[in-house]
Amino acid sequence: MTARSIDIEAVLHPGFAKAPALKLSEALSFWGGFDPRDGRILDPAHPQRGEIVTNHVLAMPGSRGSAGTPAGIAEAMRRGVGPAAIVLLRPDVNIAIGAQVASRLYGSELPVVLVTKETFAGLDTGTTVLIDTATVVSRSPHRRATS
């Protein structure tokens, strides 16, 4: 399977992933709107309700700001049902912290990256995407990831 490498603007959490994309049209809450036991989107108001994020490159505009977001991500990673990577349009501290805690507690790999609107628009659900933050030279020194 050929994978498309995407243009990364900034790295919120480092890592490598090669997986099919799942693109969400709206922000997702990882607390309440998501079941960390099976990776399923629960929010009845979400357009992609019922989709499973597991082992997908999850592309979404951002997360909905619940304090429980980092815990929802870490719990999904612990159970092995988390996404392979998260691609965002806006910086999101909660998602980055969730990935970092999961990495420390469980050794899981969950790269979290920012992309431009144009790159985001070019992502299609089902297309295999390659994300390798080791190749990124960050354009924003404040957002440079450390490995």
Place this chain on the structure above:
Amino acid sequence: MQAGDLGPALRFAMDLVVRAAELLDAPRLIDATFLHIDACHYYGTAHLDFANTLLNDGARFEIAAWTNTVPVSLIQDDPRQGSDPVFLEEARALTRVYEKLGARPVWTCAPYQLPDGPERDDQIIVGESNAVSYYNSVVGARTNKYGDFLDVACGLVQRVPFAGLHTHAGRRGEIVLDVAHLPEELRRTEFFCHVLGIVMGRHAENKIPVIVGLPPDTPPDSLKAISAAGASSGGVALFHAVGVTPEAPTLAAALHDREPEMTIRVSPDTLIAARDALSTARDGPLAMVALGTPHFSYTEFARLVALLDGRKIHDNLALMISTSRHVAALIEEHGWLTSLEAAGATILVDTCTYFSPTIRQASGRVMTNSAKWAYYAPGMLPVEVVFASLEDCVASACAGEVCRCDDAWSPSHWGLA
């Protein structure tokens, strides 16, 4: 503080704080003096693994660290049927770990009702959304909205990224909601404040709202209502109520002497529509009345006791009131706990009615005076909701069906009839 000088627990915590500072473009870290922990609210084993990792690595809180509500009461039975025993055991185990880490076990989502909390200009760490808004907007302390794990990490290292609502510039009011033209009698009701909070959240869109026309002596319970409703409907972490918010004695002060981006004159139609949208059920027989989201205060209990006036709750429904241990102890001293239970009410401590076994097994029509409860319940629980004032909730709890006796919202009070 250099990461190399720290033990493993504080190094892990500092790594998280530094990462957050990078993402927020914070120029430096500043000292923080108080923590309200959200990460004690169990959601999965990851919560427990995180806290145990810190405990095993020797961490201990050195600043005041108070605890949020948890999914299960720690001192009352939990008779929920079919619930996961691992969930109950781990949820309780998590609370013991935070006590060992040195947290003060208050288990409340309304920590601002307790004495000896943060004061104006204190730099603090809070995650619970209504408390973030209340501390920023009513107390005048300064906090961003902290997610789980980062709250604990900042508390352990006693530092926060100097960004957002921790900075003066980050607290400038940007849009104005004008309610001064509405009848004062209405503006003085708590129910109005619940609805105003919902309207404020809808308009906010990540801007900091400024309310003009709230009476300067608006009581804490009404300000709690605005905080909780605005955080629910729009993620509002700070609002300025001119004459109420400590740093907003005038509109110009709230706006940092700049022009607002938008001024919204809140109309009666807008309020009535927002009120009506919070009810998913028509009037009729009730399965339950749910009070205390956020936790019921001492003064709310005083109003409840006066409104009940010795009457009993109808046999066919449950009146559930969630509150903190602290407030429960106060009302016990007054004999109200006994009299309320004798009247048929159930007082639930440490948790929220959302998570109580009774509610989770309930179905049918539930009435609440909380805009926050009404906003979230239809998506979380198998119930229909009727949203009304505390006065109507009490009258309905006694009647067993929805009663609308509170005339503050009748057209004559709006000058419309």
